[in-house]
Amino acid sequence: MGDSTMPVDQRKLYKTEALVLRHMPMGEADRLVTLLTPRYGKVRAVAKGVRRIKSRMGGTLEQLTRINALIRRGRNLDTISQAETLASNLPLRENLWKTTCGMFMAELVDKFTQEGEESSGIYAHLCESLDALGSGTDPEMVLCHFQLGLLLLTGFQPELRRCVSCGMSLKPTANFFSHSPGGVICPTCRPEHPSARPLSLSALKLLRLVAAGDLQASSRVRIPKELAVELGGLLRQYMRHVLEQDLKSTEFLDLLRREGR
Amino acid sequence: MDYLPAAAPIVRLIEELNKLPGVGPKTAQRLAYHLIRTPAEEVSSLAQAIAAIKEQVVFCSQCQNITDINPCVICTDARRDAAQICVVEQPLDVLALEKTHIFKGMYHVLHGAISPINGVGPGDLKVQELVDRIAKGGVDEIILATNPSLEGEATATYVQRQIGGTMVRITRLARGLPAGIDLEYADEVTLSRALAGRQEFD
Numbered sequence: 001m002g003d004s005t006m007p008v009d010q011r012k013l014y015k016t017e018a019l020v021l022r023h024m025p026m027g028e029a030d031r032l033v034t035l036l037t038p039r040y041g042k043v044r045a046v047a048k049g050v051r052r053i054k055s056r057m058g059g060t061l062e063q064l065t066r067i068n069a070l071i072r073r074g075r076n077l078d079t080i081s082q083a084e085t086l087a088s089n090l091p092l093r094e095n096l097w098k099t100t101c102g103m104f105m106a107e108l109v110d111k112f113t114q115e116g117e118e119s120s121g122i123y124a125h126l127c128e129s130l131d132a133l134g135s136g137t138d139p140e141m142v143l144c145h146f147q148l149g150l151l152l153l154t155g156f157q158p159e160l161r162r163c164v165s166c167g168m169s170l171k172p173t174a175n176f177f178s179h180s181p182g183g184v185i186c187p188t189c190r191p192e193h194p195s196a197r198p199l200s201l202s203a204l205k206l207l208r209l210v211a212a213g214d215l216q217a218s219s220r221v222r223i224p225k226e227l228a229v230e231l232g233g234l235l236r237q238y239m240r241h242v243l244e245q246d247l248k249s250t251e252f253l254d255l256l257r258r259e260g261r
Numbered sequence: 262m263d264y265l266p267a268a269a270p271i272v273r274l275i276e277e278l279n280k281l282p283g284v285g286p287k288t289a290q291r292l293a294y295h296l297i298r299t300p301a302e303e304v305s306s307l308a309q310a311i312a313a314i315k316e317q318v319v320f321c322s323q324c325q326n327i328t329d330i331n332p333c334v335i336c337t338d339a340r341r342d343a344a345q346i347c348v349v350e351q352p353l354d355v356l357a358l359e360k361t362h363i364f365k366g367m368y369h370v371l372h373g374a375i376s377p378i379n380g381v382g383p384g385d386l387k388v389q390e391l392v393d394r395i396a397k398g399g400v401d402e403i404i405l406a407t408n409p410s411l412e413g414e415a416t417a418t419y420v421q422r423q424i425g426g427t428m429v430r431i432t433r434l435a436r437g438l439p440a441g442i443d444l445e446y447a448d449e450v451t452l453s454r455a456l457a458g459r460q461e462f463d
Contacts, residue, residue: 022378022379024379027283053439054439054441054442056442056446058448059447059448059449059450059451060448062410062411062450063378063410063411063412064411085448085449085450088448088449088450090450090453093411093414093450094414096415096418096419096422099411099414099415100377100415103376103377103378103411104377106378107377107378110378248377248378248379248380249377249378249380251377251380251382252375252377252382252383253377255382255383259422
């Protein structure tokens, strides 16, 4: 075949594990699927005929499914030639709140990753977070952990130990958070940063816990509703600042939060 | 160049055609020049057909389906059972269900599914219209026939929540194996649901 002697990245067919981030209808019965792969980063590939009822891949290429895929490189778009399910994340699908959290994470990853850029760290982080969402972990905790982890992996982790303005260690009191230097501001420096928002001590503690530990260690913590709202708002503002755009899924996420999930 | 390479009306037509889904600049040019060669009556017939979509087609005040008579023919059909409402995502789903000749109830078209990642929320769908319709009374059963996809399921769950407080029976279309496939190629979600929904063999 001669294929095996070619550099790996130029082979016509490549096999990869992938997570389905999103898809949209294309043409008569095709779908344009956005995948996250550990090695090739984000991949946009056409899945032919999957909207037909007898398609063998339709169910496999559902959003938030982890798959093994054989993909054919194309001039403009790649084509998925085979796919099998590795994890369908079924428990996540059966709960509206968890599904929405999963879609929110998928949207974040879609915005943060590039095509053709190695993303094994983000891939592993997303898989782990989806697993946690499917098991009993509090979804608010998963969301918080996921967002901080994503910021860390992409180099945007906020400073949580020292004041980003004066560099002094933070005191155990109510502080402030500013997205533009990207971290906590102490009460003394607050006047220089009028846009900084209040950050309660419990929110800071929780952020530190999540930023430092793995998800399993923090998974037993249940986040009270007010704290979830505070952290949700803070992380959203910070994400908006980093991405320079609004996230689409937050509106529905907020609607469910208001309705008591 | 300070002049246009084609006459202004043609350029305008090409631009308009180019906005259509699946029509690229080359196809738009071909279509435009094809229309120039087409007899005038055929072209005006096409133009009238396009204009009529916006002038004559409306949403049915009951089922929200696209219709030229309000309420639509299905909603005014006295032989149909008004106590059963089948909730679907798209007008094309109504056509598919009608082809079965089995369902004799009414429909409700949501015009989409909740898709947080694309910014489509319940406010963009005809959910409130359904809630209002049920509140008027006379409905015994709501059949949720949204797509068995992640977004369709999310929509079904959301609709169920909105009408959950009422005494209406809520059902969901069965999910399982399509006719004429090989079992070995069925994905695990479909198979596990087909197993869960298995029926007495008699």
